[in-house]
Amino acid sequence: MLELDDLYLAGISRPRLQHINLKLTSNQLIGVIGANGAGKSSLLRGIAAVEPQLKGHIRLKHQDWLRLSHRQRQKYLGYLPQTEAPEWDIRIDELVNLSAQVTHSQLMKHLEKYALLTLKERRVSQVSGGERQRALLARATLSEPQLLICDEPVSGLDVAHQLTIMQQLHNHARTHGLVLAAIHDLALAARFCDSLLLMHNGELVQSGEPFEVLTEKNLAHCFGVQAEWFCKDNGVGWIPTPLQAVKD
């Protein structure tokens, strides 16, 4: 569904993205992981076509993605940036339907899906950070985009909200298309993502299923931590757990 061909993004001291080549199939939740400054956001912003300096080719369903008009891209794309602080203290239902794309009944159905019906008349300033993030995700997915890009959607949220958001991303991938999300929490990434992209210094180090990517060697190399996988027998499965920082 999505093909990245030799993506390159220049930076001030070093390239932010270096020769990324990748093919991704539909109906998958892809986690983008890496340490701070690894190039996760740059990759997601590049795919969302909000990095004007990006070089290379991106094809979505065999179309030249970067050459499509903003309006054409919008039909496929939902985007949730790393930090989003709504400028106006509008109501949650107004925030979700900001671009006024759907009818009232469609909006209500969508709000219900994201458990926002009871909050719909509250203002942005009157809800918690987690609820606001859920509303912003609901806005990004209102048009049921086939490509959903979320940059650290669960950062700063409590555990319950993290799980809710990850489950919603997972559901969106299953029903609508491809979801790419930058995630810092490796346990969450391992549990919810179908595959992971491990970034380091602007390069794609490895891609594949969580077990293949989250190896002790990779974690030590890219995150500078010594980590092990722990197993719980309560159905949650294997959890990669950083134990201590690796000394230089």
Added chain:
Amino acid sequence: MKLNQRQCFIILFAIVILLSALQLTVGGSSINWWMPNALEKDIIWDIRVPRMLLTWLIASALGLAGAVMQLLLRNPLAEPGITGVSGCAALVTIACLYFGWLPAFSFGLPALALVGGLLGVSLLMVLAGRRASPTRVILAGVAIATMSSAAMGLLLYLAPNPFAFQEWAFWHMGSLANKSWHSVMLALPGIVLAFPIVWLGRRFLYALTLSEETVATMGFNVARYRNWMLLAVALLTTASVVAVGVIGFVGLLAPHAVRLLGFNHPKYVLWLSPVTAILLLISFDTLVQLMSTARELPVGILAALVGAPLLIVLLVRERNSHA
């Protein structure tokens, strides 16, 4: 009971009609409204009606320009007067008028003043940067406004016309006194052009509730839409400046008055601001005319007297929110 946009618009509009009627009745000479004589008819038709219409036009232009700038820059302190956009338009207007680069009050004047307005907007964007903090916008605006004001003073001082310098207060503070249909016609084209531009870009302005990055993924070519909106601001500001000089703070006051009425959605702020601005400017102008002074006080002074304290309140609030 919570009013919706339409109901609020109707109520504000009704108040505007009432105030306009009041504005028509005040002036230097008393008029017999039931049986006006020829002179009184002339006063009504050639002085008071154009003044009233001009107030409507100028205020709606300033209100809309203020709202567009606040939405576009995502900054509650942006306004054409404070940010020096009006000053730049006035500077070009004065240069053309007093140095004989154009026949006086030629209709080519708005087009040339538009260049000044656009220059002011561009300078602001360059100096403050996009998504700059309110303080940066204000600092850049103060610099531009001060430069344009000083250049205006210098030009008028050097102008070949010996009385030109006396006009400085008029251009600097804006006045609705002694206006004719000619001024109405000077202001009209820019405003008629700008309103449809803003209407076409309204969804972009509402979308700017979110970051520009997100807006770019919502189907908007941000750079193109931004340029169109800046052109609209320059058209609106220029239209008001060529007709009545620089009237500051109305564009700042109106959107905040809308917010104070409890309307927080950008849609309400955008479309209720022009009506609120008309209400404000008509009130100011009526008040100015009711003050019995030898020479009519420029309405811009009253607007600044009311507007400047508001700016201070907003800055203090801004400071506290960052504290």
